[in-house]
Amino acid sequence: xxxxxxxxxxxxxxxxxxxxxxxxxxxxxxxxxxxxxxxxxxxxxxxxxxxxxxxxxxxxxxxxxxxxxxxxxxxxxxxxxxxxxxxxxxxxxxxxxxxxxxxxxxxxxxxxxxxxxxxxxxxxxxxxxxxxxxxxxxxxxxxxxxxxxxxxxxxxxxxxxxxxxxxxxxxxxxxxxxxxxxxxxxxxxxxxxxxxxxxxxxxxxxxxxxxxxxxxxxxxxxxxxxxxxxxxxxxxxxxxxxxxxxxxxxxxxxxxxxxxxxxxxxxxx
Amino acid sequence: xxxxxxxxxxxxxxxxxxxxxxxxxxxxxxxxxxxxxxxxxxxxxxxxxxxxxxxxxxxxxxxxxxxxxxxxxxxxxxxxxxxxxxxxxxxxxxxxxxxxxxxxxxxxxxxxxxxxxxxxxxxxxxxxxxxxxxxxxxxxxxxxxxxxxxxxxxxxxxxxxxxxxxxxxxxxxxxxxxxxxxxxxxxxxxxxxxxxxxxxxxxxxxxxxxxxxxxxxxxxxxxxxxxxxxxxxxxxxxxxxxxxxxxxxxxxxxxxxxxxxxxxxxxxxxxxxxxxxxxxxxxxxxxxxxxxxxxxxxxxxxxxxxxxxxxxxxxxxxxxxxxxxxxxxxxxxxxxxxxxxxxxxxxxxxxxxxxxxxxxxxxxxxxxxxxxxxxxxxxxxxxxxxxxxxxxxxxxxxxxxxxxxxxxxxxxxxxxxxxxxxxxxxxxxxxxxxxxxxx
Numbered sequence: 001x002x003x004x005x006x007x008x009x010x011x012x013x014x015x016x017x018x019x020x021x022x023x024x025x026x027x028x029x030x031x032x033x034x035x036x037x038x039x040x041x042x043x044x045x046x047x048x049x050x051x052x053x054x055x056x057x058x059x060x061x062x063x064x065x066x067x068x069x070x071x072x073x074x075x076x077x078x079x080x081x082x083x084x085x086x087x088x089x090x091x092x093x094x095x096x097x098x099x100x101x102x103x104x105x106x107x108x109x110x111x112x113x114x115x116x117x118x119x120x121x122x123x124x125x126x127x128x129x130x131x132x133x134x135x136x137x138x139x140x141x142x143x144x145x146x147x148x149x150x151x152x153x154x155x156x157x158x159x160x161x162x163x164x165x166x167x168x169x170x171x172x173x174x175x176x177x178x179x180x181x182x183x184x185x186x187x188x189x190x191x192x193x194x195x196x197x198x199x200x201x202x203x204x205x206x207x208x209x210x211x212x213x214x215x216x217x218x219x220x221x222x223x224x225x226x227x228x229x230x231x232x233x234x235x236x237x238x239x240x241x242x243x244x245x246x247x248x249x250x251x252x253x254x255x256x257x258x259x260x261x262x263x264x265x266x267x268x269x
Numbered sequence: 270x271x272x273x274x275x276x277x278x279x280x281x282x283x284x285x286x287x288x289x290x291x292x293x294x295x296x297x298x299x300x301x302x303x304x305x306x307x308x309x310x311x312x313x314x315x316x317x318x319x320x321x322x323x324x325x326x327x328x329x330x331x332x333x334x335x336x337x338x339x340x341x342x343x344x345x346x347x348x349x350x351x352x353x354x355x356x357x358x359x360x361x362x363x364x365x366x367x368x369x370x371x372x373x374x375x376x377x378x379x380x381x382x383x384x385x386x387x388x389x390x391x392x393x394x395x396x397x398x399x400x401x402x403x404x405x406x407x408x409x410x411x412x413x414x415x416x417x418x419x420x421x422x423x424x425x426x427x428x429x430x431x432x433x434x435x436x437x438x439x440x441x442x443x444x445x446x447x448x449x450x451x452x453x454x455x456x457x458x459x460x461x462x463x464x465x466x467x468x469x470x471x472x473x474x475x476x477x478x479x480x481x482x483x484x485x486x487x488x489x490x491x492x493x494x495x496x497x498x499x500x501x502x503x504x505x506x507x508x509x510x511x512x513x514x515x516x517x518x519x520x521x522x523x524x525x526x527x528x529x530x531x532x533x534x535x536x537x538x539x540x541x542x543x544x545x546x547x548x549x550x551x552x553x554x555x556x557x558x559x560x561x562x563x564x565x566x567x568x569x570x571x572x573x574x575x576x577x578x579x580x581x582x583x584x585x586x587x588x589x590x591x592x593x594x595x596x597x598x599x600x601x602x603x604x605x606x607x608x609x610x611x612x613x614x615x616x617x618x619x620x621x622x623x624x625x626x627x628x629x630x631x632x633x634x635x636x637x638x639x640x641x642x643x644x645x646x647x648x649x650x651x652x653x654x655x656x657x658x659x660x661x662x663x664x665x666x667x668x669x670x671x672x673x674x675x676x677x678x679x680x681x682x683x684x685x686x687x688x689x690x691x692x693x694x695x696x697x698x699x700x701x702x703x704x705x706x707x708x
Contacts, residue, residue: 080662100678
């Protein structure tokens with residue numbers, strides 16, 4: 001839902017980040033207002049997942065330049081858990097398996113940590129069980145998932161549903177979903193999309209990192225961005241995704257280069 | 270198994286003589302078998318020496334801190350009230366046998382009254398079951414001329430006896446609780462467990478302390494499973510942080526019998542557990558363990574699973590968690606004797622280093638003398654996974670909470686296998702407290 005007068009939720013300016021000395025993000029710019037759904041597309045290696053991880057605070061990446069303001073706070077100065085507690089959620093492309101930690105224990109610990117941060121009541125195991133089972137029904141997840149170790153032995157689709165379950169429990173202000181749609185069959189895609197659509201309220205925003213236009217049949221984006229070589233080179237509406245699906249990325253890249261040349265000529269003349 | 274390396278070597282300083290000098294021999298027992306065992310052990314001690322770092326089986330475990338102590342025998346056991354041992358109670362048990370400083374404490378104990386099961390001290394048991402006890406006490410060859418086992422046999426004043434008659438299954442666990450109350454003492458707890466054919470019992474051997482000063486506890490446990498018997502043996506070492514704990518356990522698993530063991534090592538500044546399991550035809554064992562160490566603790570686990578006959582199955586998962594400048598040692602030997610065909614054995618050693626100063630030495634060993642067997646073994650040593658930590662942080666957990674949860678989870682896999690809910694809960698709480706206090 002585009003509303004130019006809606007307050008800015010996150011503002012990324014000139015963001016540069018590297019891993020092991022290799023530059024991945026190069027002066028990336030992105031503004032997301034409350035109530036908006038943004039989609040980031042682009043070829044493999046363009047930096048989409050890196051952007052998602054850098055925003056969530058992954059310590060393996062070094063931010064070398066730029067700023068990120070999240071609701072007026074300096075997001076880059078915050079520890080990963082502080083970002084989570086402020087309302088940033090990352091849905092992992094490859095959710096981590098944690099043998100020995102029961103999913104119910106993990107979900108409750110995470111939920112209660114956030115509740116405490118928000119000054120709201122924590123739930124005991126019984127109360128939480130009722131609460132989480134309701135959420136699981138919406139995602140058509142079997143209650144068996146509560147007793148199993150976190151993501152251990154889950155199929156790809158089950159892991160992604162577990163990510164969406166966490167998002168549904170934590171109700172983040174900004175959800176960044178990193179290829180949550182990859183590896184999902186049509187049913188799972190529909191269910192995951194329902195989860196995302198339920199989160200969407202006028203105060204919240206979603207950034208969907210995806211390869212495929214098919215997710216956008218279920219979640220209608222307000223903006224579609226194309227990333228290449230660590231920056232956003234084109235932004236359009238939902239129709240851009242359809243065009244990308246048909247024509248691939250090469251034309252966007254060519255258009256961007258042509259524009260760059262024109263700019264250089266203009267400067268030199 | 271390591272007896273030949275500890276025997277007959279003249280040490281430069283005779284630490285064994287120094288230790289023995291302060292130890293009066295126990296008063297003569299009314300039972301000839303007990304006196305004979307002591308005499309044999311005393312004779313054996315004459316030819317033994319304390320192991321040193323030069324002995325292969327002790328090369329990571331330096332006993333010099335122990336030798337600096339002056340240890341007194343227990344002259345009289347500490348007087349305890351039921352409230353003193355209540356924190357260790359396991360709720361609904363078939364029997365609870367309490368030994369204080371190695372001496373049986375009948376006032377703190379509750380005996381078994383089911384189906385002819387005997388859970389009591391050695392003297393009482395001898396009065397009614399002398400024949401089977403005499404045949405088995407000290408009969409485990411694998412204890413060999415191990416110096417600490419010999420010390421126990423020579424000086425042990427008492428023993429916990431568990432006798433389960435044929436085809437009797439005890440639904441509730443038997444709790445053998447060994448409490449140390451006196452600093453600077455040496456005590457020699459002893460257990461003898463005989464499970465007759467087709468019987469079934471869960472045994473908790475629990476070593477605890479009511480004080481923090483240094484002492485030496487030197488237990489020996491002998492377990493005999495007759496044909497098709499089933500024993501679950503949970504061993505918990507939660508001694509004081511200054512304690513020395515050197516234990517030997519020998520298990521003989523009869524034809525088609527099943528021995529399940531979970532050992533949990535949390536206490537003592539220096540501890541050693543040597544477990545030896547001999548499997549008869551078609552016998553099965555699972556030997557699992559966890560050592561959770563911090564500060565400057567050292568825990569050494571040696572095990573030997575001996576497939577003496579064909580068609581045996583053994584499983585072993587041993588884990589160590591070392592923080593601070595702690596040191597963990599694991600040496601797990603699996604032997605497949607000639608003719609022990611169709612042996613099926615799998616062993617895994619998994620280790621977690623939480624600090625740059627901690628050290629873990631692990632050595633799985635396979636010795637196979639048969640040609641139709643399936644044996645696997647493996648070892649890993651690692652640190653906490655940064656991706657797992659980030660995942661938990663991204664869900665709001667602090668770095669330290671994430672590390673605590675992951676460390677706990679690593680150990681929980683073993684503790685989960687304890688089929689005694691009250692004990693499992695106690696140990697989980699202890700693990701949470703210990704992993705939580707880490708920086």
